[in-house]
Amino acid sequence: MEPQGTRLDPWIDAYAQRTQGLTASQVRALFAVASRPEVVSLAGGMPYVSALPLDALADTVAQLVRDRGAQALQYGSGQGDVTLREQILDVMAPVGVRAHPDDIVVTAGSQMALDLVVRVFCDPGDVVLVEAPTYVTALGVFSSYQCQVVHVPMDGEGMRADALREAIAALRAQGRTPKLIYTIPSFHNPAGVTQGSQRRAEVLEVARSTGILLLEDDPYGLLGFDGEVPRAIRADEADGVVYLGTFSKTIAAGLRIGWAVAPHGVREKLVLANETATLCPSNFAQLTISSYLATQPWFEQVKVFREVYRERRDALLESLESLMPPGTTWTVPAGGFYSWVTLPAGLDATAMLPRAVAALVAYVPGTGFYAPGAGGEHELRLSYCYPEPDRIREGVRRLAGVIETEVELAATFGSPTSAPVRSGPTAPTPDLA
Amino acid sequence: MTSDLGGRVVVLAGGLSPERDVSIRSGRRVAEALRGHGVSVDTLDVDGSLLAALAEDRPSCVVPLLHGAAGEDGALRGVLDALGLPYVGSRPSACRSTFDKPVASAAVRAAGVAAPESVVLAATTFRELGAGPVLAAIESSLGLPLMVKPTRGGSSLGASVVRSAAELPAAMMAAFAYGDIVVIERYVAGTEVAVSVLDDGDEPRALPVVEIAPDGGFYDYGARYTAGATEFFVPARLPADVLAACAQAAVTAHSVLGLRHWSRSDLIVDAEGRPWFLEANVAPGMTETSTYPQALAAAGLELGAVTLGLVRRALAE
Ligand SMILES: Nc1ncnc2c1ncn2[C@@H]1O[C@H](COP(=O)(O)OP(=O)(O)O)[C@@H](O)[C@H]1O
Ligand SMILES: [Mg+2]
Numbered sequence: 001m002e003p004q005g006t007r008l009d010p011w012i013d014a015y016a017q018r019t020q021g022l023t024a025s026q027v028r029a030l031f032a033v034a035s036r037p038e039v040v041s042l043a044g045g046m047p048y049v050s051a052l053p054l055d056a057l058a059d060t061v062a063q064l065v066r067d068r069g070a071q072a073l074q075y076g077s078g079q080g081d082v083t084l085r086e087q088i089l090d091v092m093a094p095v096g097v098r099a100h101p102d103d104i105v106v107t108a109g110s111q112m113a114l115d116l117v118v119r120v121f122c123d124p125g126d127v128v129l130v131e132a133p134t135y136v137t138a139l140g141v142f143s144s145y146q147c148q149v150v151h152v153p154m155d156g157e158g159m160r161a162d163a164l165r166e167a168i169a170a171l172r173a174q175g176r177t178p179k180l181i182y183t184i185p186s187f188h189n190p191a192g193v194t195q196g197s198q199r200r201a202e203v204l205e206v207a208r209s210t211g212i213l214l215l216e217d218d219p220y221g222l223l224g225f226d227g228e229v230p231r232a233i234r235a236d237e238a239d240g241v242v243y244l245g246t247f248s249k250t251i252a253a254g255l256r257i258g259w260a261v262a263p264h265g266v267r268e269k270l271v272l273a274n275e276t277a278t279l280c281p282s283n284f285a286q287l288t289i290s291s292y293l294a295t296q297p298w299f300e301q302v303k304v305f306r307e308v309y310r311e312r313r314d315a316l317l318e319s320l321e322s323l324m325p326p327g328t329t330w331t332v333p334a335g336g337f338y339s340w341v342t343l344p345a346g347l348d349a350t351a352m353l354p355r356a357v358a359a360l361v362a363y364v365p366g367t368g369f370y371a372p373g374a375g376g377e378h379e380l381r382l383s384y385c386y387p388e389p390d391r392i393r394e395g396v397r398r399l400a401g402v403i404e405t406e407v408e409l410a411a412t413f414g415s416p417t418s419a420p421v422r423s424g425p426t427a428p429t430p431d432l433a
Numbered sequence: 434m435t436s437d438l439g440g441r442v443v444v445l446a447g448g449l450s451p452e453r454d455v456s457i458r459s460g461r462r463v464a465e466a467l468r469g470h471g472v473s474v475d476t477l478d479v480d481g482s483l484l485a486a487l488a489e490d491r492p493s494c495v496v497p498l499l500h501g502a503a504g505e506d507g508a509l510r511g512v513l514d515a516l517g518l519p520y521v522g523s524r525p526s527a528c529r530s531t532f533d534k535p536v537a538s539a540a541v542r543a544a545g546v547a548a549p550e551s552v553v554l555a556a557t558t559f560r561e562l563g564a565g566p567v568l569a570a571i572e573s574s575l576g577l578p579l580m581v582k583p584t585r586g587g588s589s590l591g592a593s594v595v596r597s598a599a600e601l602p603a604a605m606m607a608a609f610a611y612g613d614i615v616v617i618e619r620y621v622a623g624t625e626v627a628v629s630v631l632d633d634g635d636e637p638r639a640l641p642v643v644e645i646a647p648d649g650g651f652y653d654y655g656a657r658y659t660a661g662a663t664e665f666f667v668p669a670r671l672p673a674d675v676l677a678a679c680a681q682a683a684v685t686a687h688s689v690l691g692l693r694h695w696s697r698s699d700l701i702v703d704a705e706g707r708p709w710f711l712e713a714n715v716a717p718g719m720t721e722t723s724t725y726p727q728a729l730a731a732a733g734l735e736l737g738a739v740t741l742g743l744v745r746r747a748l749a750e
Contacts, residue, residue, distance in 0.1 A: 025655060036449060413606060
């Protein structure tokens with residue numbers, strides 16, 4: 001008799017192909033430690049919601065339930081509340097997006113909008129062009145729809161238009177046409193860089209001339225530190241761009257409300273897909289945001305957030321400047337939540353993470369922002385959005401010690417350190433160039 | 434039914450080690466199993482508020498399910514001793530020598546169980562002597578492939594198989610990221626087994642031998658905690674005499690290391706049917722994919738009943 005083995009999961013042979021990447025990992029294990037208060041976590045991108053006027057929000061919610069509870073607690077439309085969609089137009093005015101409320105689909109965070117766009121456009125094997133590096137959970141979406149991800153190099157101004165054009169040509173030469181160009185033009189996650197207006201125009205021109213849909217993800221657009229709001233690509237092209245926005249960074253991530261602005265045909269499909277996925281985005285959360293926008297000085301609050309994050313960005317950059325060992329470089333973000341750090345030659349950010357966590361500081365290793373095997377080994381993302389400035393300084397101090405130890409080890413074990421040593425703030429970093 | 438315990442049982446889980454998540458899962462499972470027997474159980478993390486919480490509502494007994502340092506090196510159990518709190522599992526000094534893999538291997542080897550030849554080195558040694566010559570010397574004496582791992586670790590964190598000399602530096606870096614001392618040992622090819630030992634009667638006894646067959650070949654973190662990534666056979670697909678030798682090796686390890694109540698030894702059986710001792714664990718994993726609960730089930734035992742029995746034993750000792 002053949003002995004029977006067990007895999008402890010009777011459904012193991014039943015799972016869909018798309019679940020293949022979902023495995024336990026050492027990095028996740030280490031993040032579990034990073035959630036302890038002793039650890040300075042420069043890893044997660046949690047907005048600092050404590051800066052919100054919580055009392056005012058409490059009143060808003062109480063009044064909403066009292067006055068319009070029966071509506072707020074009922075199913076809503078698959079496209080989203082019409083009043084909120086009108087208000088979203090005001091929220092997008094600073095980035096220059098002009099549209100009709102009917103062009104907007106409200107979703108459970110812009111993550112859901114991203115999921116719906118990929119669902120609507122991509123069959124398994126379809127190619128998606130993304131920045132190198134790119135937003136980790138966008139990669140998760142592409143992978144769950146079994147897309148092939150092709151990274152386009154960046155420089156200090158984000159996605160390189162020439163490289164984008166070359167990548168498309170190379171794919172076309174193989175008989176493949178990408179379905180989407182996914183870009184985060186403002187205050188990039190994780191790279192911390194921003195496309196200037198010239199660059200945006202060039203990227204848009206590539207999309208137009210190749211006939212590929214541009215998916216513009218803009219969660220941080222209003223969070224620039226010098227007060228200037230970068231003009232969205234969608235502001236100059238309505239038919240070839242799907243624009244994603246969110247209230248997660250300007251109001252509250254926990255409400256899970258984002259949106260897509262899409263051309264007519266795409267939008268119809270997104271509404272149907274949204275209904276299939278969730279019936280409707282939370283009506284309660286939508287009406288809460290709608291009341292908040294109507295009764296609170298929401299743009300003043302955005303300015304408060306900018307100040308909070310600018311102070312933290314400064315704390316990060318100052319301490320990187322004074323503490324990082326030679327050979328370390330980083331990007332200087334003009335807004336948003338992140339700086340992208342390149343380690344001295346020979347260091348591997350994933351391999352170094354346990355040492356960092358033992359020293360009570362956490363970051364996200366760069367490989368998470370690339371398709372498997374596509375890069376990021378020597379890079380890491382630092383978030384400054386959540387910890388207080390003093391904690392950020394302490395975290396960088398710990399991280400500097402960790403990198404120094406690791407540099408010594410790498411020297412001992414003869415890792416290749418022949419590359420010219422560069423240090424300090426930079427755009428582009430060697431790997432982004 | 435369990436009022437004789439004279440107070441709640443505290444399961445300790447979490448901590449700051451890289452195995453925090455594993456420990457939380459082990460703790461949850463054991464706590465639930467105890468509750469199934471009517472035991473009042475609280476699960477506490479190890480942090481600045483632990484001692485106050487223990488003092489405020491003194492438990493009858495503690496079940497430490499912390500993996501990694503502090504939990505397994507005896508430090509925390511020393512504190513429990515100082516507080517006069519009974520606990521399930523081994524005493525601090527036994528934990529100390531067991532958690533240090535080379536120390537444990539030496540003791541178990543002296544008791545007649547095979548353990549792979551190894552070299553134990555600190556990062557400073559490499560720095561002083563030069564990594565190249567030291568690694569070359571190790572490679573020529575132990576041969577390839579080699580196993581590199583931190584001396585004090587768990588869940589294969591920082592452990593890697595080295596099949597060519599070119600892979601050695603990266604393996605060393607990975608292991609040193611988890612600790613200052615690293616063991617490089619001969620890689621034993623064969624069938625990996627885990628042998629659980631339970632001491633709930635007159636003598637420690639081995640539970641059915643669990644064979645571990647990871648899809649990727651290496652029982653690494655992903656293979657351990659991704660449900661379905663590893664196939665287990667209980668009992669292992671080995672001849673009866675080999676199974677008996679594995680059981681004997683684990684009981685010997687449990688005894689010479691002075692372990693108490695429960696332990697698990699990790700072994701590899703080579704082509705000749707000889708079991709090689711890799712390490713022993715004083716806080717065996719109790720997660721949904723861990724081997725100890727599988728061994729208990731194969732022996733017709735239930736985790737809650739067994740843990741409760743050990744709680745009673747701890748109270749009586
Ligand atoms: N000498 C060795 N030969 C072959 N495989 C080994 C050897 N040492 C360890 N391994 C493998 O590495 C895994 C982890 O090693 P182990 O010594 O059990 O440490 P830990 O479980 O504490 O991380 C084992 O489960 C086994 O798969
Ligand atoms: Mg082991």
